[in-house]
Amino acid sequence: NAGVTQTPKFRVLKTGQSMTLLCAQDMNHEYMYWYRQDPGMGLRLIHYSVGEGTTAKGEVPDGYNVSRLKKQNFLLGLESAAPSQTSVYFCASSYRGFEAFFGQGTRLTVV
Amino acid sequence: EDQVTQSPEALRLQEGESSSLNCSYTVSGLRGLFWYRQDPGKGPEFLFTLYSAGEEKEKERLKATLTKKESFLHITAPKPEDSATYLCAVQARGTSYGKLTFGQGTILTVHP
Numbered sequence: 001n002a003g004v005t006q007t008p009k010f011r012v013l014k015t016g017q018s019m020t021l022l023c024a025q026d027m028n029h030e031y032m033y034w035y036r037q038d039p040g041m042g043l044r045l046i047h048y049s050v051g052e053g054t055t056a057k058g059e060v061p062d063g064y065n066v067s068r069l070k071k072q073n074f075l076l077g078l079e080s081a082a083p084s085q086t087s088v089y090f091c092a093s094s095y096r097g098f099e100a101f102f103g104q105g106t107r108l109t110v111v
Numbered sequence: 112e113d114q115v116t117q118s119p120e121a122l123r124l125q126e127g128e129s130s131s132l133n134c135s136y137t138v139s140g141l142r143g144l145f146w147y148r149q150d151p152g153k154g155p156e157f158l159f160t161l162y163s164a165g166e167e168k169e170k171e172r173l174k175a176t177l178t179k180k181e182s183f184l185h186i187t188a189p190k191p192e193d194s195a196t197y198l199c200a201v202q203a204r205g206t207s208y209g210k211l212t213f214g215q216g217t218i219l220t221v222h223p
Contacts, residue, residue: 043213050208090154097209102154
């Protein structure tokens with residue numbers, strides 16, 4: 001039972017490049033989330049999904065897009081990366097909004 | 112706006128020296144308060160959920176308690192392997208999608 005798996009674990013991008021972060025969960029959870037974690041800022045919600053085919057904005061959605069084509073997968077896209085998007089990104093899932101279980105994170109650096 | 116403040120920012124203990132971490136919160140109706148543990152380079156690991164004032168939960172050397180304004184994570188006779196960042200988060204009633212508002216965490220270091 002892998003739980004929540006994120007790929008890649010590390011990535012360096014140049015300003016203006018695009019990329020997609022993949023999150024997969026095997027717990028059959030309906031709800032999935034993308035958070036970013038920055039020093040001194042805590043974890044902040046970027047986007048979330050309450051079911052296959054649905055997505056919604058969180059606290060800090062600008063510059064990101066998401067898709068939930070399959071229940072087990074939640075993708076986070078950066079269309080044109082900026083240095084302000086340098087962060088550690090965490091995917092999480094929960095059963096109908098109760099305890100959230102997190103992946104191991106993706107450390108992204110934009111130069 | 113929901114807010115979570117954790118104190119202290121960092122805590123250094125000797126092995127066996129018990130102490131407590133504090134999580135103060137303001138929320139428009141509490142649905143749940145969550146404690147997580149985060150090791151360096153890892154994702155947050157779920158520890159406890161508390162739902163109402165007076166509730167307590169225990170796991171090994173950790174005990175979490177909840178009042179109407181704050182939660183405490185008590186660590187009894189800590190060991191070096193308890194060293195980690197401890198995160199507190201709240202979920203407001205009426206949040207249909209389970210959004211968590213996190214504090215900035217307390218970095219706990221336990222020396223042998």
